[in-house]
Structure formats: structure tokens, C-alpha cells
Amino acid sequence: MQFVLASGNKHKADEIERLLPARFELVLQKNLGVESPMETGTTFIENAIIKAKHASLVTNLPAIADDSGLCVPFLSGAPGIYSARYAGPGATDMENLSKLRSALKGSSDRRAFFYCVLVYMETADDPTPIITQARWEGEIANEPAGNHGFGYDPIFRIPSLGKTAAELSSKQKNSISHRGQALAALSGLLSDRYTT
Helix, strand or coil, X not given: CEEEEXXXXXXXXHHHHHHCCCCCEEEEHXXXXXXXXXXXXXXXXXXXXXXXXXXXXXXXXXXXXXXXXXXXXXXXXXXXXXXXXXXXXXXXXXXXXXXXXXXXXXXXXXXXXXXXEEEEEXXXXXXXXXXXXXXXXXXXXXXXXXXXCCCCHHHEEECCCCEEXXXXXXXXXXXXXXXXXXXXXXXXXXXXXXXX
């Protein structure tokens, strides 16, 4: 079964594709000529629904959308829904990391969590979208470490492992991450929907 993935982020697409059952084929929206809509929501759920609805409307395919980000309690939940553009529109990962590290300079409260919402819409007018969500607890490391992952992974440290997300293999990360947890739940619900 073919779905459109309502994301332009290749890293997210790779993670999602690895975790979905093989019978579900994902097509990136950009490969179908779909531009990303304005994310005008104020929550992860609202933005994921906006993206899924738009992709399904344009392609006439079922859509899966992800909205996720890093939340830091000391910063009142920032960067949150603005994680990808924390340092401004078109900001690079390094610019976002630099701004976050500056904002936390001198703070002893380094708690943080990644949050992910996944939305599946069978059609753009689907009145019962499937929504799954998960969070991954950790803290902000003093210094970046690791060469894997993307975004804030080099400074998101998992205390129980003593490593940042960027120091984990893809398999390790996918088994415990916010996106991995949300996708495991979504995969189960999709399997139930399409086998009954």
C-alpha cells in the first residue's frame, strides 16, 4: 500500500521508512511535486494534521505526517514546534545548536525531551485520523558528541546510556527514540486497520 510522507526532511523519511512494515510503501511528497504548507498550528498535533491533510489533498493518497521537536523545560518548552527554525528561517543544524547552547549557558537545569506526533489520514477529509505520540527523556550535553543522526542529536544526552543520540547506531536510536516509539504504535494501528 502506498502512502505519501508529508515531509521534506530526508533524515526523518529514512527513519520512518526503516520502521514501517515492508508492505507500506512511502513516497516523499517532494517526489510528487508537493510543496510543504505553512505550519500555522501552535502544537505538534495541529502542525502534523496540517501537513497530512495538505499532502493527501494534493496527491489523493493516504498521508503520514510527522511533527516533532526538542523541548527544554528551563526555556519554557523552547525550541518546541520551532525546533527546525529556532535560529531563524532556513537555519542550519549547527546554528540551532549554537543558539540553544547559548540560551542554556550557566543553567544547571539541563533537562530536555524530544517529542513526536505522527498523523495518518486516509483522505484529506478523514474524520478519524490516527494520531500517535511519544516523548524521549534526556538532557542537553555541555558539548556535542557523535557523528550519527541529525538536528539536535549531538547534544541530546541519554543519562542511562551515557551517550548522546548522535553516538547511537540507527538501530539503537530507532528502538528507544520518540519517533521510534510513535512509529511502533502507528505501525500497529495501521496493521490492524488494513488486516481487519
